[in-house]
Amino acid sequence: MTEKDPRNKTSPLIFERSQPGRRGTAVPEPDVQARPLDQLLPASALRVTPPALPEVPEHDVVRHFTEISLKNHHVDRGFYPLGSCTMKYNPKVNEMTARLPGLVDLHPFQPVSAVQGALKLMWELGEMLNEVSGMDAISLQPAAGAQGEFVGALLFRAYHTAKGDPRKKIIIPDSAHGTNPATVIMAGYEVVTLGSNAEGRMDPAALEAALGDDVAGLMLTNPNTLGKFESEIETIAELVHDAGGLLYMDGANLNALMGITRPGDLGYDIVHINLHKTFSTPHGGGGPGAGPVAVKEQLAPFLPLPILMQNEDGSYALDWERPTSIGKVHGFWGNFGVLVRAYTYMRMLGEGGIAETAKAAVLNNAYVSARLGDTYELPYGRGLHESVFSGAFLKQHGVRTLDVAKRLLDFGIHAPTVYFPLIVAEAIMCEPTETETKQELDRFCDAMLQIAEEAAKDPEFVQGAPYTTPVRRLDEARANRQPDVRFRAD
Amino acid sequence: MSFVPHSEADRQKMLRVIGVSSEEELFADIPEKLRLKGQLDIPPAVSEWEAVRILQELAAASRQLICFAGAGYYDHHAPAVVDHLIRRSEFYTAYTPYQAEVSQGTLQSIYEFQSMVCELTGLDVANASMYDGASAMAEAAMMARAIQKKRDKIVLSITANPHYRQVLDTYNLGLQMPVEIAPRTGSGVTDLDALKKLVDDETAGVIVQSPNFYGLIEDFEAAAGIAHDAGALLIAVVDPISLAILKSPGEAGADIAVAEGQPLGIPLSYGGPVLGLFAARQKHIRQMPGRIVGVTEDLEGKRGFVLTLQTREQHIRREKATSNICTNQGLCALAATIYLSTVGRDGLRRVAEASTQIAHYAYDRIVAETGLEPMFPDSPFFREFALKTKSPARDLIRRAAERGVLAGVALSRFPHIDVDDGLLVAFTEKRSKDDVELLLDVLKEE
Structure with missing residues (x-):
């Protein structure tokens, strides 16, 4: 570990930089005659002890957050092959457009006559997303993929309730994202988990056996979390629809399919789209994202309130008169700033750039799979945009997937997603995305192969990784045992 | 354009390592009949400069207003x-x-x-x-x-x-x-x-x-x-x-x-x-x-x-x-x-006090000068209050917007409340005495 690297020194908390009486910024003084607070507000409502916020000068704030920022890995610094997360490059122009006056300073309750530009942007983005997904109607309101899933599950409920019975169960495969089962429960359904077949795909026969008139539908990621296209999707859609159910696509992996095929054409009724994955809006250290939900015509009446509409004169309005809508899921109209970024990106990609992106994402993954596949096992074979390797062969040396992940950090490369999906032992899930060069992919593959060699020759070295990061391996069990989740001054 | 970095030579090298002759082969698991036929109906690609122009035009089609709207969302200054x-x-x-x-x-x-x-x-x-x-x-x-x-x-x-x-x-x-x-x-x-x-x-x-x-x-x-x-x-x-x-x-x-x-x-x-x-x-x-x-x-x-x-x-x-x-x-x-670190203990109090002071100042003048009545005159408020309006608040807001003022939020737009209409007006440390004069002008016309 290089002690000289300033990134490796422990940074004080902003609270620990605080000194009584220091001020960071001048707040405008009211230019009207101020009155004593206790004349304006009841004394019983006033706070006696102010919140113990830090007291630091502005320059210290800048130094503090700059210093701690340097301890982050990020896409602008290096490769980020996190499976299912689509960590592609975030074009810088998006940050500029999202901050344009006239977009960034609109209050959500401005009259629609004063926000026509914002509404036009949302309308056109919705049209483009409908076209890419092969759907008829869309809500841009969900603030994240998980909230999009939740809207999807509530659409199941609203659709079936309108037909007289909400039904009881939703089927999901065992390879599904963890949010799927959690979402199903929040929507008031029971989870039926279906095993995958030897190819890592859904088995239509098993599905048929699980379907019934108490099943509201199926949530099926495509390509699934193994990166495999559900090639029986036509049969699957037919079975679900014949049983009166709906077919939902978790669109987390749309980067593999866009411009190649469309969820709507595959028989899906509902899809949520992660703009922070496929459409390049930055991840922000864990949000904000956006999870628009697109649907077939028969589900449009149930979409969240309000629905954006175009008037006959070409102007735009918000339609609140939707008696069968599931209601609102966000305080306002969704993560508008994220929508601006996705819109900018889609306009730059254009018609041709969309399929080109998917093809390169799949090419990059096939290349990584080809280079690593002889060393790291691929129990279910190569996927489209991502592949799931197994680190189980390293167990003979006492080395686990977790150790490989930590050792990769020493190469300036983020670890892949590990231990997911659950159906692969010691899973290593890699998604390179289309924006990485061959040289960067080679660097990653070389590092992975070197680590496999290190594991055989000197397993303890790999088990002790990482060595060059701002902190060494952290004790997560300790954090769980004695949760310390906040600073206290005393 | 896409953000794909490969040259044709890169592509060929990668395809050789994979052992296929084109990307098409990589999509073999997708049945042919399920593939997209023809082109997506999406506008052709634009350059970065053109994209900025398009976004600037959209931004210009919205109006920036002096904001007295709140209802859970407030126009504060971010350093x-x-x-x-x-x-x-x-x-x-x-x-x-x-x-x-x-x-x-x-x-x-x-x-x-x-x-x-x-x-x-x-x-x-x-x-x-x-x-x-x-x-x-x-x-x-x-x-x-x-x-x-x-x-x-x-x-x-x-x-x-x-x-x-x-x-x-x-x-x-x-x-x-x-x-x-x-x-x-x-x-x-x-x-x-x-x-x-x-x-x-x-x-x-x-x-x-x-x-x-x-x-x-x-x-x-x-x-x-x-x-x-x-x-x-x-x-x-x-x-x-x-x-x-x-x-x-x-x-x-x-x-x-x-x-x-x-x-x-x-x-x-x-x-x-x-x-x-x-x-x-x-x-x-x-x-x-x-x-x-x-x-x-x-x-x-x-x-x-x-x-x-x-x-x-x-x-x-x-x-x-x-x-x-x-x-x-x-x-x-x-x-x-970062905001709370920068304004700090003293600054957050100043933001809160400035917001409540200007709100109370405006309240007194609105009641005294416009003839509009407060909806709830008996209860203390922090930085926002409701007014009874003579004409629909929605219309008032639309007219005010023409003059560059977002006069507040119309209560008629909300379900689940037991008030039919009215104007909810909010204040932050950004609102000055001059801003209040503009608001008064708008409200006096009611």
Whole structure:
């Protein structure tokens, strides 16, 4: 570990930089005659002890957050092959457009006559997303993929309730994202988990056996979390629809399919789209994202309130008169700033750039799979945009997937997603995305192969990784045992 | 153009290593008949410069107005340092901090954020944030139900933000908790006698907002007493700016506090992205939804931060998780942390005081000079109040917008309130005496 690297020194908390009486910024003084607070507000409502916020000068704030920022890995610094997360490059122009006056300073309750530009942007983005997904109607309101899933599950409920019975169960495969089962429960359904077949795909026969008139539908990621296209999707859609159910696509992996095929054409009724994955809006250290939900015509009446509409004169309005809508899921109209970024990106990609992106994402993954596949096992074979390797062969040396992940950090490369999906032992899930060069992919593959060699020759070295990061391996069990989740001054 | 970096030579080399002759072969698992035929109906690619022009035109088709609108969303000044720092690539192009050893910047900032939310709310623990104030309130109701096991009724004051109630109703479609609405008094605040009658041994949580939707101060202490007497929890919905000068929910006895964090340095951005604040008592930490960051040590004994208590979360617990939320509003939480660090203890009080001073000044002059009557003259307010209007408030707002003023929010646009119409007017430290004169001009014409 290089002690000289300033990134490796422990940074004080902003609270620990605080000194009584220091001020960071001048707040405008009211230019009207101020009155004593206790004349304006009841004394019983006033706070006696102010919140113990830090007291630091502005320059210290800048130094503090700059210093701690340097301890982050990020896409602008290096490769980020996190499976299912689509960590592609975030074009810088998006940050500029999202901050344009006239977009960034609109209050959500401005009259629609004063926000026509914002509404036009949302309308056109919705049209483009409908076209890419092969759907008829869309809500841009969900603030994240998980909230999009939740809207999807509530659409199941609203659709079936309108037909007289909400039904009881939703089927999901065992390879599904963890949010799927959690979402199903929040929507008031029971989870039926279906095993995958030897190819890592859904088995239509098993599905048929699980379907019934108490099943509201199926949530099926495509390509699934193994990166495999559900090639029986036509049969699957037919079975679900014949049983009166709906077919939902978790669109987390749309980067593999866009411009190649469309969820709507595959028989899906509902899809949520992660703009922070496929459409390049930055991840922000864990949000904000956006999870628009697109649907077939028969589900449009149930979409969240309000629905954006175009008037006959070409102007735009918000339609609140939707008696069968599931209601609102966000305080306002969704993560508008994220929508601006996705819109900018889609306009730059254009018609041709969309399929080109998917093809390169799949090419990059096939290349990584080809280079690593002889060393790291691929129990279910190569996927489209991502592949799931197994680190189980390293167990003979006492080395686990977790150790490989930590050792990769020493190469300036983020670890892949590990231990997911659950159906692969010691899973290593890699998604390179289309924006990485061959040289960067080679660097990653070389590092992975070197680590496999290190594991055989000197397993303890790999088990002790990482060595060059701002902190060494952290004790997560300790954090769980004695949760310390906040600073206290005393 | 796409952002694909490969030259033709790269492509060929890669295809050779893979052992195929074209990308088409890689898609062999997708049956031919399911492939897209023809082109997507999407406009052709534009250059970066053209994209900027298109966006500038869209921006120009919206109007920038002097903002007196609130209803949960306020036009405060964010010091330049906030946007400057959140634009660092290290923060905004990072993912959720799954690999803690290379995510200490994000993790430490979340720990600081949680600490600040605890300070503001006077509660013991806070999470890494929720999508917004509305979904935070819905998640708080679900958390109260999870804590109380055999109880599932929620009693919600009618004076809470009606959009929050709509979101609660949506979140509740599947869970079907009984939700009962406590009425208000003629003074615009929760009718505590009526509240007491609704809260019983079936009640898991009582939800009261202060300042309430009409800007008025509610009595959290009395509401907490009513909730606790019946064995229920009090969920307080607050305005984070007000907490610099108003008694904290923790002090007043609330068990869970939630808020819309947008006023803390986050731009209006037509309603999103925003930030849900969520805090609770220590004993309920394991039922709290969302990400939580905790302190630990590395193997050399150095302080470090990790995502903790993840056994509550869906990627481990799946259908037994406390919630399906699997991100936070990371960058917005960072913005709030930088904002609170920069304005600091003294500055947040100044922002709160300036907002309340200009609001009271404007109130007195509106009442004295425009002939418009306040809707609730008997109740103290923080920075926002409701006026009765002679013509529909919607029309008034439309006319004012023509003159560059966003005069407020029309109450007629909200469902679930027992007021047909009126104008809700809000103030921040950005509003000056001159701005108030403009507002008065607009209102005098009514």
